[in-house]
Amino acid sequence: MxxxxxxxRRLLAAAPAAPRHVFTGLRWVTSTPVxxxxxxxxxxxxxxxxxxxxxxxxxxxxxxxxxxDVVYAQLPDPGQEFSQMDExxxxxxxxxxxxxxxxVSGKIVSKNTEVEDTPGLINKSxxxxxxxxxxxxxxxxxLDGLMDEAQYEKFLKxxxx
Amino acid sequence: xxxxxxxxxxxxxxxxxxSTPAPKIRSCHHVKMQPLLRYWxxxxxxxxxxxxxxxxxxxxxxxxxxxxxxxxVQHPPVYTIGIRTNxxxxxxxxxxxxxxxxxxxxxxxxxxTFHGPxxxxxxxxxxxxxLNLGVRSYVCLIEKAVMRTCRHFGVDSxxxxxxxxxxxxxxxxxxxxxxxxxxxxxxxxxxxxxNCNTELSWYRHIVPCGLVGKEVTSLTKLLGQNVxxxxxxxxxxxxFCDELNCxxxxxxxxxxxxxxxxxx
Numbered sequence: 001m002x003x004x005x006x007x008x009r010r011l012l013a014a015a016p017a018a019p020r021h022v023f024t025g026l027r028w029v030t031s032t033p034v035x036x037x038x039x040x041x042x043x044x045x046x047x048x049x050x051x052x053x054x055x056x057x058x059x060x061x062x063x064x065x066x067x068x069d070v071v072y073a074q075l076p077d078p079g080q081e082f083s084q085m086d087e088x089x090x091x092x093x094x095x096x097x098x099x100x101x102x103x104v105s106g107k108i109v110s111k112n113t114e115v116e117d118t119p120g121l122i123n124k125s126x127x128x129x130x131x132x133x134x135x136x137x138x139x140x141x142x143l144d145g146l147m148d149e150a151q152y153e154k155f156l157k158x159x160x161x
Numbered sequence: 162x163x164x165x166x167x168x169x170x171x172x173x174x175x176x177x178x179x180s181t182p183a184p185k186i187r188s189c190h191h192v193k194m195q196p197l198l199r200y201w202x203x204x205x206x207x208x209x210x211x212x213x214x215x216x217x218x219x220x221x222x223x224x225x226x227x228x229x230x231x232x233x234v235q236h237p238p239v240y241t242i243g244i245r246t247n248x249x250x251x252x253x254x255x256x257x258x259x260x261x262x263x264x265x266x267x268x269x270x271x272x273x274t275f276h277g278p279x280x281x282x283x284x285x286x287x288x289x290x291x292l293n294l295g296v297r298s299y300v301c302l303i304e305k306a307v308m309r310t311c312r313h314f315g316v317d318s319x320x321x322x323x324x325x326x327x328x329x330x331x332x333x334x335x336x337x338x339x340x341x342x343x344x345x346x347x348x349x350x351x352x353x354x355x356n357c358n359t360e361l362s363w364y365r366h367i368v369p370c371g372l373v374g375k376e377v378t379s380l381t382k383l384l385g386q387n388v389x390x391x392x393x394x395x396x397x398x399x400x401f402c403d404e405l406n407c408x409x410x411x412x413x414x415x416x417x418x419x420x421x422x423x424x425x
Contacts, residue, residue, distance in 0.1 A: 066295030071326065072245050087345065090244055095271040095328040096296045097244045099345040 039127070040146035042103045043155065044085075047127070050143060055104055058131045059091070059122065062156055067093040070119040075100075075111040075133050082106065082135075084142050089132070091122065104142045106135035196291075198405060199230040200398045201412035208239045208265050208276065211284065213424040215350045218286040222348045229287040230412060231352075231401060233394050236276040238363060239263035243271045243341055248371065260366055269351035271328070271341030272371035279359040279379070281390045283352045283397060290347040292405060300340060302404050303353055304330055307338045309400035310355070310393060316383050327372065330355075335378035339370060355397065357381065357390045 039047045045063035048055045064070070072092035082088050082102035089100035111133040115121050122130040137143075147155060203214070211234050218230050240257045242249045246266060254264045262275075276282055289299055304321045307330045311319045320331050330338040338355040356379035364377045380388040402409045 066297060068297035068300075074244055090268070092244055092270045094297055094300045095243075095269075095340045096300055096342045096344060097268055097270040098296050098343075 038148060040103075040143055040148060041152035041155075042101070042146055044101050044103075046101060046103045048103045048143070048146065050137065050140075053137050053140070054109065054134055055106065055137050056131050056134050057103060058126055059100075060152070061126055064123045064126045064130075067091060067096070067098060067123075069093055070122045073112075073115050073119045073122065073132065075116060076102075076108045078108050078110055080108045081138075082108075084139070091119075100132065102135070103146065104135070104137050105139045106137045108133055108135045110134045195406055195408045196229070197410045198287075198398070198402055198407035199228050199410050199412045199416075200233065201230060201417060202233045202394055203417070205235040205237065205278065208236050208241065208263060210424070211236065211282075212265075212267070214420055215284050215286055217420050217423050219345070219348045219350050222286070222288055223346075227288065229285070229291070229407070231398060232284040232286065233398070234282050234284070235278055235280060235390055236282060237263065238275070238277040239265060240273060240275055240367060241265045241267050241269075242273045243267055243269045245272060249273060257366060260363075262363070267341075267343075267351065269341040269343045271339065273367050274339045274341065274354060274369055275363045275367065276354055277359055277363055279357055279381075279390065281355045281357050281393050281397065283355070283401075285349055285352050285401065287349050287405075288347055289344060289349060296342075296344050299344075299349065300328060300342065303340055303342075304328070306397065306400040306404045307340075307353060307355055309403065310397045311337065311380065313396050313400075314380055314384065314388060314393070316380060326370070329370065332378055332383060335376035336369065336372075337378050337380070337383070355380075355393065357388050357393050 037049050037051050039049045041047050041060065045060045045066075046057060047060055048057050050056075059067075070091050070093045074090040074092075074097075076082070076088040080088070083105045084102060086102045087099045088102040090097045091100060092098075112131050115130060115132060122132075124130065203211070211232065214232060218228075218232070221227055238261060240262050241264070244267075249266075258264050262277075285303070289296070292299075294302065301321075308319045308321070311330065311332075316332060316337075318332055319337070322328070322331060329336050329340050338353055340353045341351050343350045356377065358381040359379050361377055361379060361382065369375070369377055380393065398409050401407070
């Protein structure tokens with residue numbers, strides 16, 4: 001079964017995004033290639049997940065743990081434009097206001113008003129309900145300079161994080 | 162053979178004493194020196210001037226002149242708020258100004274507080290990444306340094322609180338020290354305010370830190386004897402050094418003048 005799936009994956013990698021019939025050597029398999037919107041990470045412990053040109057941004061589990069209970073989220077407003085690594089908001093926890101940075105350049109399209117009302121969502125669900133804001137990326141190539149999940153996990157293990 | 166062990170450093174030198182006066186060093190292990198915490202007791206200065214000094218010190222962290230500095234001041238009467246501005250509209254600001262105090266909206270965490278004569282205000286401008294501290298652990302460290310300081314003067318019943326809105330240092334139901342900090346690119350600003358012999362009636366005009374029903378106190382009030390900012394400041398610096406494993410070092414007059422020139 002493992003061999004079959006390896007063959008299928010290699011064929012799919014070369015394929016356009018459309019249902020395909022693939023002969024694995026044992027039987028025909030029909031599969032629709034799935035586009036994984038993998039998260040990319042910054043050294044400021046923020047993540048961005050891109051779908052087309054829209055990126056959703058949040059902070060990582062490491063960051064929410066280091067902050068403590070978030071009591072207030074100051075998020076950027078729709079329409080505001082930022083360059084990569086501009087300070088674009090702040091999160092308050094334990095009497096400390098920590099700046100938020102824009103991981104990629106773009107224009108804000110929405111902010112998570114649920115998090116503004118219930119900032120604790122950032123601690124409880126930092127990758128799902130605790131997303132912070134969405135923006136339309138103006139420089140997609142900036143994603144290439146960010147870390148993928150494996151690189152970020154490795155980064156966390158170094159002394160430099 | 163004679164072995165020396167220094168407390169606080171990982172240094173161990175083996176010295177073979179010979180018949181000649183000068184000992185020969187046989188081996189020397191790696192010496193780990195404590196980092197410095199520069200302290201600057203700047204006297205009584207206006208809130209906005211102190212903030213400008215903080216900004217210059219913070220900006221230096223991005224340059225060759227990077228140093229961890231703790232600025233120690235007193236302020237003329239001033240009320241300040243943090244990034245949660247909704248509870249404090251303009252008419253609230255006006256009301257407090259009419260009392261004779263200044264008012265500032267800041268980028269720190271925490272709600273409204275008061276600073277005035279008799280209160281030791283300390284602004285550590287430090288690099289959290291260099292000190293291997295997260296924001297939460299940094300705030301805990303400040304609380305510990307303040308508690309050490311209070312205990313030095315005989316106030317033993319100091320405590321902190323696990324409630325997220327009750328950060329600070331407490332004695333029973335009364336707050337003796339408020340904390341509110343800011344962190345940007347790992348560099349901290351703002352800090353703490355420890356009541357030494359503050360005129361506590363200023364607090365009656367606000368709900369300090371947004372906590373209804375809680376009181377405010379000072380070292381003087383608790384001990385029944387006058388405790389001044391000048392007495393407390395060096396103890397607080399030493400407490401910070403103990404918590405950070407740093408050595409205190411005075412910010413020289415020349416260094417101070419260099420910073421003050423930048424804010425003219």
